[in-house]
Structure formats: structure tokens, C-alpha cells
Amino acid sequence: MxxxxxxxxYLARVEGEGALYLQVKGDEVTDVRLEIFExxxxxxxxxxxxxxxxxxxxxxxxxxxxxxxxxxxxxxxMESIFGVKVEGPLRDLRRLIYCGEWIESHVLHVAMxxxxxxxxxxxxxxxxxxxxxxxERVRMALRLKKLGNEILRLIGGREVHPVNLRxxxxxxxxxxxxxAPLREELYWGLEAARQxxxxxxxxxxxxxxxxxEFVALxxxxxxxxxxxxxxxxxxxxxxxxxxxxxxxxxxxxHSNALHSVIVGRGAYLVGPLARYSLNxxxxxxxxxxxAGRAGLGTVLRNPFKSIIVRSLEVLQAVEExxxxxxxxxxxxxxxxDYEVRPGVGYGCTEAPRGxxxxxxxxxxxxxxRDAKIVPPTSQNQKTIEDDLRGFVPQYLDLAEDxxxxxxxxxxxxxxPCISCATHFLRLEIERT
Amino acid sequence: MAEKRRxxxxxxxxxxxxxxxxxLLDCEDELLALTDQIxxxxxxxxxxxxxxxxxxxxxxxxxxxxxxxxxxxxxxRRVSKHLVTIGACATAGGIQALRNxxxxxxxxxxxxxxxxxxxxxxxxxxxxxxVFVDFELHGCPINKVQLVEVISAFLHxxxxxxxxxxxxxxxxxxxxxxxxxxxxxPCLGPLVHAGCGAICPSYQxxxxxxxxxxxxxxxxxxxxxxxxxxxxxxxVVRRLRSFTAAAEPFRQESERHEK
Numbered sequence: 258m259x260x261x262x263x264x265x266x267y268l269a270r271v272e273g274e275g276a277l278y279l280q281v282k283g284d285e286v287t288d289v290r291l292e293i294f295e296x297x298x299x300x301x302x303x304x305x306x307x308x309x310x311x312x313x314x315x316x317x318x319x320x321x322x323x324x325x326x327x328x329x330x331x332x333x334x335m336e337s338i339f340g341v342k343v344e345g346p347l348r349d350l351r352r353l354i355y356c357g358e359w360i361e362s363h364v365l366h367v368a369m370x371x372x373x374x375x376x377x378x379x380x381x382x383x384x385x386x387x388x389x390x391x392x393e394r395v396r397m398a399l400r401l402k403k404l405g406n407e408i409l410r411l412i413g414g415r416e417v418h419p420v421n422l423r424x425x426x427x428x429x430x431x432x433x434x435x436x437a438p439l440r441e442e443l444y445w446g447l448e449a450a451r452q453x454x455x456x457x458x459x460x461x462x463x464x465x466x467x468x469x470e471f472v473a474l475x476x477x478x479x480x481x482x483x484x485x486x487x488x489x490x491x492x493x494x495x496x497x498x499x500x501x502x503x504x505x506x507x508x509x510x511h512s513n514a515l516h517s518v519i520v521g522r523g524a525y526l527v528g529p530l531a532r533y534s535l536n537x538x539x540x541x542x543x544x545x546x547x548a549g550r551a552g553l554g555t556v557l558r559n560p561f562k563s564i565i566v567r568s569l570e571v572l573q574a575v576e577e578x579x580x581x582x583x584x585x586x587x588x589x590x591x592x593x594d595y596e597v598r599p600g601v602g603y604g605c606t607e608a609p610r611g612x613x614x615x616x617x618x619x620x621x622x623x624x625x626r627d628a629k630i631v632p633p634t635s636q637n638q639k640t641i642e643d644d645l646r647g648f649v650p651q652y653l654d655l656a657e658d659x660x661x662x663x664x665x666x667x668x669x670x671x672x673p674c675i676s677c678a679t680h681f682l683r684l685e686i687e688r689t
Numbered sequence: 690m691a692e693k694r695r696x697x698x699x700x701x702x703x704x705x706x707x708x709x710x711x712x713l714l715d716c717e718d719e720l721l722a723l724t725d726q727i728x729x730x731x732x733x734x735x736x737x738x739x740x741x742x743x744x745x746x747x748x749x750x751x752x753x754x755x756x757x758x759x760x761x762x763x764x765x766r767r768v769s770k771h772l773v774t775i776g777a778c779a780t781a782g783g784i785q786a787l788r789n790x791x792x793x794x795x796x797x798x799x800x801x802x803x804x805x806x807x808x809x810x811x812x813x814x815x816x817x818x819x820v821f822v823d824f825e826l827h828g829c830p831i832n833k834v835q836l837v838e839v840i841s842a843f844l845h846x847x848x849x850x851x852x853x854x855x856x857x858x859x860x861x862x863x864x865x866x867x868x869x870x871x872x873x874x875p876c877l878g879p880l881v882h883a884g885c886g887a888i889c890p891s892y893q894x895x896x897x898x899x900x901x902x903x904x905x906x907x908x909x910x911x912x913x914x915x916x917x918x919x920x921x922x923x924x925v926v927r928r929l930r931s932f933t934a935a936a937e938p939f940r941q942e943s944e945r946h947e948k
Contacts, residue, residue, distance in 0.1 A: 269737035272707045296704040296754045297807055298785040302796035308927065314897060318784045318932065321708020321830060369714060369735065380736030382724050396721070403717040414888040416715055417708040417830040418899070421892045429893040508802040515801070591893075665737065674707075 259283060263649075265661055268668060270370040270380070272322055273675025277664060279649060286649050289642040291668065295675050301628045309335045309597065309623040310424060316615070316630065317418045320674055322365070325358040325409070326608030328422045329483055330615035330630070333604030335424045338619060339595040346588040347426045350412055353581040354419070355482050355606070356574040357408025360446075361416070362609040363567040363574075364405060366672040367457060368398030371564050374666040375460040394456060401449045401571070404442050408578060411435060426592030436582050443579045450572035451547060457564045458551035463663075465648055466558040469640065470522065471531035474607050480539040480573055481532060483606045488535055489525065490556075497603035500614050506631065517636040524639040527611025528671060529566040530557055544573045560644055560670040567609075567672075597623040608633050610672050634673045641671050696745035696844060697730035701765050703751025703758050704785055704813060708830040709776035710734055710750050716833050723837075726844060742768030746843045749822075752778040754785055754813040766820040771843050774816045775836065777829035777932045781901050784829075786813040786935035790943075813935070824849060827882045829899035829932040835884055852883050853904040856896050859887035868895050875915055875928060880906040880938070901933035908942035922946045 263279040274295040280288035300319055304312060312331045317324035329351065336343065343351070369381040376391070378384035385395035406416040412431060413419020421427050472493065476485035487503075488494045495503055506515035519525050533540075533548075537555040540548070551565050597619075604615040611633030618627040648667050652660055700710050714720065714735060730740035747769035753759050766772055774780050782789065788796060789812040797804040816822055826839050826849075835851050842849035852858075856878035860867065868874035868890050876895030878887070882903045889896045902908070912925050929943040 267733055269733040270735065272711075272734060274702060294757075296758060296785075297797075297800065297809055298704060298754075298783075299788060299793075299796045299800050300784075302799035303784065303787045305799070308924075311927065311931070315784060315931070318706050318708075318829065321706040321711045324708070365711075365714065379738035380729075382721070382729060382736065383738070385721060386724075392721075399717040399720065402715075406715060406717070414892050415830075415885070416833075417711060420889050420894065420897075423894075427892075428889075429891075506802075662737075 261653075263657075263661060263664065265665055268665060270373070270665075270669060271673050271675060272320070273673070275673070275675045277645075277668060279645060279664065281649070281653065284650050284653055286646045289645045291638055291642055293638075293675055301630060304617075304625045304628040307625050309617075309619050309625065312617070312625060313422055313424070314418075314420075319630070319632070321417050322362050322674060323358055323608045323610070324418050325355050325413075325422070326606055326613045327630075328419070329355065329606045330604040330613050331617065332422060332424050333483075333606065334602040334615045334617045335619070336595070336602070337604070338600040338602035338617070339424070339598060341425055341593055341595040343426055343593055346586055347430070347591075347593070349581050349585060350427065350430065351422070352483060353578055354409060354412040354422070356578045356581070357405045357412070359482070359574040359609050360405025360571055360578075361402050361409065362405075363571045364398050364402040364453070366609075367453060367564055367567050367571070368395060368402075370672070371669050372457065372460075374662070374669060375564070397449050397452065401446055401453070404439075404446045404575075407442070408439060411439065423592065425595050426590075428591060430588055430591045432587050433585055436585055439582050440579070443575055443582065446575040447572070447579065450568065450575045453568040454547050454551055454565065454572060457568045460564070462559060462561045463648070464559075465561065467560070467644065467647060469526040469530070469558060470519065470524070471534050472519075472525045472527050472612065472636075473531040473535045474605065474612060475535060476539070478539070480536055480541075481607050487605065487612065489519075490535060491522070493519070497605050497614070500603065500605065500631075501616065501629075504631070504636075506635070515635050516639050517631060518639065524643055525636065526640045527633050527636045529563045529570060530560060531611065532607060533557055533566045533569070540569070540573055541576050543576060544569050547572060560667070563670050563672075597621075610634060610674055611636060632674070634671070634675060637671050637673070641668055641673065644670070695726060695728040697740060697742070698727045698840070699731035699742070699744040699747045699769065700734070701731075701747060701749045701751075702734070703749065703762065703779070703816075704754045705751030705776065705778040705783065707734065707750070709779075709828070710748070712775075712831050712833040712836055713748070716837060719837055723840070727840070743770060744768055745770050746840065747772045749774045749779050749816050750776055752782045752785060752813045752815060753819055754810050755808060756810060757808075759810070759819060762816060762819050771823045772816075772820065773824045773826060773839055773843070774822050775826045775831050777827065777899060777901060778813075779816045780825045780827055780936075781933040782813045782815050782935035784932050784934075787930060788813060789935050790930070815935070826851065827900040828884055832884050832886070854883050855879055855903045855906075856881045856883055856885070856887050856890075856900070859883045859885070860890050863887050863891060865890045868893065873918065875920065877911070877928065879911055880908055897928070897931055898939070899932050901936045902938040906938050908938050909945070912942060912946065
């Protein structure tokens with residue numbers, strides 16, 4: 258029996274440092290390890306003793322690509338402790354800046370990190386230089402990404418680690434006039450996002466589906482970003498305070514990230530595929546129509562097609578941003594008043610890569626006694642490994658370099674953010 | 690005639706959040722033009738292609754916090770003609786340098802169930818503690834306009850123009866009302882390296898120090914003012930200890946108030 262090892266020493270086009278190691282015996286994958294060697298930074302421990310007000314600025318630094326997710330999760334948790342309700346225009350502004358993050362992060366992944374896999378280029382720059390029509394695609398994507406970043410900059414002060422979000426609301430809210438210049442570019446963005454959907458829907462996709470347990474937020478009337486309970490396609494329907502009894506983190510020797518499982522059931526999937534499949538009815542009519550034209554049903558089980566869902570979610574986010582910008586009325590005050598009190602609170606939002614859970618305990622003075630943060634990539638890590646176990650056997654006849662590339666592509670389906678999950682990828686496939 | 694060789698750029702990551710290297714990809718208007726001038730030879734976050742070194746310019750993000758990384762930075766220096774560190778992690782140790790003020794062995798079990806699987810150094814240190822650094826670009830995150838300036842300066846063989854004065858000057862230029870004078874808001878601006886464009890005061894909050902200490906700061910003057918205004922010493926310590934806590938002026942001053 259032929260044995261092989263397949264290795265990717267440093268996975269490219271992902272955020273953070275990781276490696277992939279596969280062991281193959283005959284036509285069976287006997288071991289898969291997504292190794293995360295990104296050095297641990299001990300955020301949860303370093304947060305102890307910090308004031309609740311500093312927490313969103315510190316948690317932002319978990320990830321430079323999706324800082325809003327880490328800020329909003331901790332802000333929600335603190336607000337649940339202090340009994341603060343942020344509604345109206347302040348809530349709309351939060352949703353708008355989060356839409357900005359979805360646009361910026363998704364377009365980065367779709368066009369710059371993932372599309373080159375489908376078209377056979379090492380990166381988006383060589384893709385752009387290969388053919389004029391691809392250069393146009395990349396230019397358009399960069400402009401769309403810039404639009405997402407512009408929303409972050411206008412509301413948050415800057416693209417990476419915005420400064421304006423705080424417990425209770427904002428430090429300063431924009432005037433209607435300040436948001437108005439976004440409008441014209443957002444209408445351009447609506448067409449650009451549709452083009453992105455059409456482009457990605459035309460890629461060739463491997464025939465590969467798995468029966469995942471999808472986990473995402475669900476809200477009575479919104480496509481989930483910042484609010485809702487946690488649901489799955491296998492009957493899970495819980496409020497945030499039951500996260501810890503429902504999900505468990507395991508620590509494995511090959512990873513500086515913790516693996517999450519559903520207690521008693523095992524691996525699950527978070528992110529675009531799960532959000533879409535559990536919330537298809539919450540997408541806008543325009544996005545549902547585009548999904549239909551792209552040939553997608555209401556549930557999607559092929560992880561390679563997550564690139565189409567990301568593009569659809571960009572469209573959703575652009576459309577919502579138009580609504581939020583046009584409907585914005587500047588509130589009288591940038592924040593809601595509250596009193597600090599001790600307690601335990603929970604926060605969970607849909608980061609671009611999936612649900613991101615936070616729990617904090619603070620004391621009388623608002624100092625953190627305990628913190629727990631579960632990023633989306635650590636929740637998907639086991640599912641990524643299971644995908645490879647299922648996906649690799651049908652490609653074992655390929656030349657080594659093609660096989661390795663396919664494995665990388667399968668990992669990139671998840672837009673893994675390893676900096677968050679600790680948190681980079683090296684790929685090794687061992688055939689013994 | 691042969692095409693002129695484009696200088697080779699490499700981007701390296703150590704312990705960090707990826708935000709500073711992302712700033713390069715966030716140069717949406719300049720990125721394609723930039724790649725006409727330079728060859729992106731080694732930038733794993735953006736490309737799986739790796740062109741062999743040596744590299745004309747290496748941008749280094751992140752701090753050194755494992756023995757593996759301490760060895761790897763030596764290798765990076767050997768293959769780099771010029772090495773520029775980008776961001777608070779690479780220039781000052783980053784937020785993860787908060788461990789330097791405690792015993793890291795006590796932190797591990799708070800996050801990880803199996804501490805024996807974790808390999809880490811007791812401190813998180815800037816790149817300059819390990820190898821010679823040609824230029825340090827500050828910020829958490831860096832300012833992308835300054836990043837383009839640094840890259841173009843090295844392409845043309847000149848020093849980058851990045852001011853060493855404090856955030857206060859940027860605030861004055863922007864016409865901001867001083868948040869400390871007008872509202873008594875604690876602001877690290879007088880101590881902190883310019884570069885962000887005084888974002889926080891423009892958003893009605895005090896500077897929290899992402900760009901680290903300026904060239905010749907006077908931290909005790911500011912902290913004495915805070916104390917005189919009634920701030921508790923532990924809050925003074927916390928304010929000095931964030932994203933550049935291990936930078937020498939901030940480290941010394943925060944330790945002075947801990948006693």
C-alpha cells in the first residue's frame with residue numbers, strides 16, 4: 258500500500274501563521290492536522306484587572322481584519338451587565354460600521370485571497386497582470402473594499418482598529434452631511450457587488466458536499482450581524498447565556514488555538530455557509546434573486562461555494578448601508594447613560610468568518626475579573642480538518658503540487674483568521 | 690535592453706494581529722501602481738508564490754514571543770538589505786508585552802487547558818531587541834500614508850519623512866479643541882508620537898497612545914498632573930500600559946506608580 262505525506266509548511270493567503278499536515282495510507286486519509294503555530298498572546302488573561310471601558314480597544318487588537326467584531330462582542334457583553342439598551346440611530350450606526358467591516362473583509366477574501374485559487378494564479382496581483390479583464394475585476398474589487406473601509410473610517414476614525422466605538426454608543430456621532438458622500442459610491446457599490454456575485458458564480462467548483470451542522474445567529478427580522486439567538490439546523494436554539502454549556506473548547510497538542518465542539522455532537526460550521534443556510538429568508542429580495550440566478554438553493558453544503566455567499570453578503574451589506582445612510586438622523590447624544598455594576602455578561606456577533614462569542618465578569622468598579630472569547634476560526638478548525646479528510650481521497654492521483662494547492666484552497670474556503678484563533682498555516686501531507 | 694530589475698519586497702509576520710500588513714493591502718489606490726515599481730517577492734498573506742532572497746526591503750510586523758521566532762528573525766535579517774519594523778508589536782512588543790509585567794506561567798492556564806502544549810517566552814520584545822533595524826514605523830495600526838512614504842523612501846535611497854513630535858501638534862493643525870483643557874479628559878497626546886493625525890481627540894476622546902512614546906517625552910509631568918486631578922495610581926498605570934506598554938519611557942513611568 259502506498260503511503261504519502263502531504264505538507265504545506267506555511268499556508269499563504271490566510272491571516273496568521275499556520276501549517277497543514279496530512280497523512281495518507283493507500284486511498285485513505287489517516288491523519289489531518291491544521292497546525293496553528295501563531296504565537297499565543299493570552300488576551301483573556303491580560304484583560305483581567307482592566308477597566309470595562311478599555312476592553313473594546315484591547316479586544317480590537319485580536320484581529321486587524323475584523324476589529325469591529327471583537328469590539329462589538331465585548332461592548333454587548335458589558336452593556337448586558339449594565340442593563341444598557343442601544344437603539345434607534347445609535348444601533349443603526351453600529352450596524353452600518355459592521356456592514357463596512359463585512360464589505361472590506363469579504364472583498365479582501367473573495368478577490369485578493371480566494372479567487373486566484375479558482376483561476377489558477379498565485380495571487381491577485383499576478384491575476385491582475387495576466388489579462389486586462391481580470392485587471393478590471395481586481396480594480397473594481399479594490400474600489401469596493403475601499404468603500405467598506407471608508408465606512409469604517411468615517412464612523413470609526415480609521416480602517417484598522419477604529420477608535421469611536423464604546424460601551425453605551427460612540428464618542429462622537431457623524432452628522433447627516435458627513436455620511437452623505439457615501440451615498441453615491443454605495444450606489445456604484447450595489448452594481449459592483451452584483452458583478453462580484455456573477456463573476457464568482459461562474460467559477461468551476463469541485464463536486465463536494467458535506468452534511469454540516471450549521472451554527473449562526475438568527476434574528477426575528479434581520480439578516481444576522483449583531484443580534485439574535487444561536488441556532489443550528491439540528492434543533493439548537495439558545496440564548497447567549499447558554500453558549501458555555503452547549504459548546505466546549507478542546508486543547509490539542511498541534512495547535513495554539515482551541516477547537517470548539519457542540520457538547521455530545523462534535524464539529525460544526527460557522528460563517529457565510531451557515532448564515533446563508535439558516536437565514537436565507539432574512540436576505541433582501543434582491544439578494545435572494547441574485548442567489549437564485551447564481552444557481553444557489555436555500556441551503557448550501559459545498560464549502561467551495563462560500564465565495565459566492567461572501568459576494569452575496571457583500572451585496573446585502575451594501576444594500577443595507579444605503580438604507581442606513583439614507584435613513585440616518587443624527588441623535589442628540591452620542592451615547593446612552595448607564596451605571597457600572599458588577600455581574601456577568603455575554604456578547605455574540607456575526608464576524609465575517611462566523612459567530613464570535615464573548616463572556617466577561619466585572620466587579621463593582623467595572624474591572625474585569627474573568628474573560629472568555631471564542632473566535633470563529635477556532636470553531637471551524639475541526640470542520641476544516643474533516644473537510645480535508647473527505648475531500649482529499651478523490652484527488653490523490655494528482656501531481657503533488659496540484660494536490661497541495663487543492664488542499665490549500667479547501668482551507669481557504671473558511672477564510673481562516675489564524676491571528677484571531679490564537680493565531681498561520683504550513684501544509685504537510687504525509688503519505689507513508 | 691534588459692528590463693530594469695524591480696527591488697524585491699518581503700513582508701514578515703511575527704506575533705501580531707495582521708492589521709499592519711493589512712494596511713499594505715488597504716492601499717487600494719496605490720497597490721497596483723506600487724507593484725509596477727517593486728516586486729512583491731515574499732508576502733504570504735497576499736501570495737503563495739515565494740521568490741528567493743535576498744530582499745531589498747523587508748517589512749516586519751509583530752513582536753518576538755517564542756524561541757522559534759527569536760531564531761527566525763535572525764534569518765530574516767540575514768536575507769534583508771533593509772529591515773523596517775511596522776507597528777506597535779514590532780517596535781515596542783505590542784499589547785502582548787503586558788505579560789512582561791507578570792509571570793507568564795500564571796497566564797497560560799487561564800487560557801489553555803493543557804499548558805504543557807504551549808511554548809512561549811517570558812516576555813514579548815520588539816524586533817530591535819534582537820537584530821539591527823534600519824527604520825521603525827510606529828502605530829497600532831500604522832498609518833498607510835506613512836507606509837507608502839517609507840517604501841518610496843527606501844526605493845529612492847533616502848530617509849523616510851515621519852515627524853517625531855507629539856500628537857498635540859497634529860491636534861493643533863487640525864484645529865481641534867484640546868480635550869484635556871476644555872473637558873478635563875485624560876489624554877496621552879503630549880507624550881505620544883505623531884502619525885495618526887490626532888484621530889481620537891477629533892472624535893472627542895483622549896489619545897490612548899497607539900503610536901507609542903515620542904522622541905523625548907516627559908511622562909512624569911503628565912502623570913503628576915493626572916494624580917493631582919484625582920486619578921488613582923492604578924488608573925495611571927493602566928493608561929500607560931496598553932499597546933506600547935513595554936516602550937522604555939512608558940514602562941519606567943508605569944512601574945514608578947506601581948510601588
